[in-house]
Amino acid sequence: MDKRIVISGGTGLIGKKIISRLKYKGYSVTILTRNKRPAEKIISQDIESVEWDYSKPTELLTEIISGCEAVINLAGASIAGRRWNHEYKKLIYDSRVLTTQKISEAISLCKEKPLSFVSASASGYYGFDGEEQLTEDSTAGSDFLAKVCKDWERAAYEAERSGVRTVTVRIAVVLDKNEGALKKLIAPFKFFLGGHLGSGKQWFPWIHADDLADLFLFSIENKNIRRALNGSAPEQIRNKEFCKILGKIIGRPSILPVPGFMLRLITGEFAKYLLKGRRLVPEKALNSGFIFKYDTCEKALKNILDK
Ligand SMILES: NC(=O)c1ccc[n+]([C@@H]2O[C@H](COP(=O)([O-])OP(=O)(O)OC[C@H]3O[C@@H](n4cnc5c(N)ncnc54)[C@H](OP(=O)(O)O)[C@@H]3O)[C@@H](O)[C@H]2O)c1
Numbered sequence: 001m002d003k004r005i006v007i008s009g010g011t012g013l014i015g016k017k018i019i020s021r022l023k024y025k026g027y028s029v030t031i032l033t034r035n036k037r038p039a040e041k042i043i044s045q046d047i048e049s050v051e052w053d054y055s056k057p058t059e060l061l062t063e064i065i066s067g068c069e070a071v072i073n074l075a076g077a078s079i080a081g082r083r084w085n086h087e088y089k090k091l092i093y094d095s096r097v098l099t100t101q102k103i104s105e106a107i108s109l110c111k112e113k114p115l116s117f118v119s120a121s122a123s124g125y126y127g128f129d130g131e132e133q134l135t136e137d138s139t140a141g142s143d144f145l146a147k148v149c150k151d152w153e154r155a156a157y158e159a160e161r162s163g164v165r166t167v168t169v170r171i172a173v174v175l176d177k178n179e180g181a182l183k184k185l186i187a188p189f190k191f192f193l194g195g196h197l198g199s200g201k202q203w204f205p206w207i208h209a210d211d212l213a214d215l216f217l218f219s220i221e222n223k224n225i226r227r228a229l230n231g232s233a234p235e236q237i238r239n240k241e242f243c244k245i246l247g248k249i250i251g252r253p254s255i256l257p258v259p260g261f262m263l264r265l266i267t268g269e270f271a272k273y274l275l276k277g278r279r280l281v282p283e284k285a286l287n288s289g290f291i292f293k294y295d296t297c298e299k300a301l302k303n304i305l306d307k
Contacts, residue, residue: 005220006065006114008032008052008099009074011042013179014120014171017213018072019043025217030064032075054098061106065114070220071107073119073156075099079145080181083268089144096152104158113164118219119156121168123205123232125149128276133236135283136170136228145273153228165226167219172205172232172280174212175297177304185243186250188258194247195256197263200240202277205232208294208303218290225288232280235296239277242297249301 005022009015010031022029023046032052033039039049050064053075065071076096082088100119107117126134127141140150153168160166173181188194207215212231219225240254247254263271282292294300301307 002028002067002069004028004030004068005070005072006030006032006068007072007074008103009076009120010047010072011039012074013174013176013209014212014216015072015074016043017176017209018074018216019047021213021217023047027069030068032061032064054094054102058102058106058109061102062109065103065106066110067112068114070114070116070118071103072216072220073100073103073117076120079122079124080184080267080270084270093148093151096148097155100152100155101158104155107159107164108162113162116165116167116220117156117159118167118169118216119152121149121153121156121170121228123170123172123230123278123280124273125153125170125228126278126280128202128272129278131279133279133281134230135281136230143272144269157227160226165223167225167227167229169212169215169219169229169231170280171212172207172230174209175206175300175304176209180209182304185246188256189247189250189252189254192252193256194243194252194254195258196240196243196254197258198239198260198275200238200243200257202239202275203279204237204239204242205278205280206237206242206297206300207231207233208292208300211292211294214293215285215290218285218288222288225284229284230280230282231285232282233292233295233297233300234282234286236279236281237297245298246301249298249305249307 124145
């Protein structure tokens with residue numbers, strides 16, 4: 001077995017972070033991408049890229065995966081990138097569930113199977129809830145994103161049937177300097193228009209991108225981790241408090257809340273995911289000895305924003 005990791009969606013925010021850590025640790029990496037040309041501009045030249053998506057034959061994927069140490073699965077159409085309509089919701093679902101089904105199938109067909117399969121999932125698994133502390137044992141929600149996450153995870157667990165240790169990381173809002181939610185959250189603050197979303201009372205689960213990348217590597221290397229793993233920081237914070245800290249760090253007040261109707265107008269159905277929160281607890285990571293470098297959002301934001 002070679003020290004090689006195959007990774008789908010490796011050109012995205014989380015994938016790039018994971019790849020740089022894998023390289024540092026001496027792994028070689030093969031990424032699966034829908035489009036080789038742009039991917040080669042995003043990732044460095046010593047990374048092998050192969051054109052593959054769920055419409056392509058499984059046999060091709062089996063050949064690529066065979067003999068590698070682990071598979072990481074991050075592919076999926078952006079959740080917050082566009083206003084949802086029926087077709088886009090189908091794409092959100094298919095790009096995750098069908099991709100994962102195919103990867104699990106390819107893994108099961110490998111003569112030399114990987115040791116582990118680590119697949120993304122999302123904190124949306126739990127639906128939106130009030131005050132309950134959500135550990136990996138909490139029940140799933142019943143809204144659209146919860147269904148996507150449930151089916152996404154179920155598809156990943158198909159790989160377990162062929163004896164491959166499988167982990168699904170229920171990822172919270174990822175904080176990063178260049179991409180993702182933080183950039184969008186900060187923009188209005190720059191014009192003194194920053195504030196919490198809706199009532200601001202909703203819990204706001206988050207994780208620093210570096211900690212999340214480390215958590216993926218931890219999942220590959222730690223044989224005791226299996227099944228669901230909450231990918232959120234240990235600090236539990238409400239949206240209002242998070243925005244207050246953000247405002248303080250960038251030297252702008254957090255005084256102008258974004259009303260719910262405005263969010264609904266701008267983002268459509270996705271607004272309810274911003275207005276209602278989830279109180280995630282990374283119980284399994286903490287019990288397994290994972291150390292979060294950024295355990296409070298103050299530390300995380302100061303690091304990301306160079307303050
Ligand atoms: N970032 C977050 O805050 C967050 C929170 C919770 C869950 N997650 C989940 O974690 C995973 C990775 O997140 P990320 O932030 O790194 O995402 P990202 O930056 O949007 O990257 C995802 C990658 O998936 C591939 N992709 C895009 N559209 C696709 C489609 N229609 N079909 C198949 N593949 C497609 C793309 O790779 P190619 O162009 O190379 O094919 C893209 O680089 C996603 O599944 C996401 O839902 C992220």
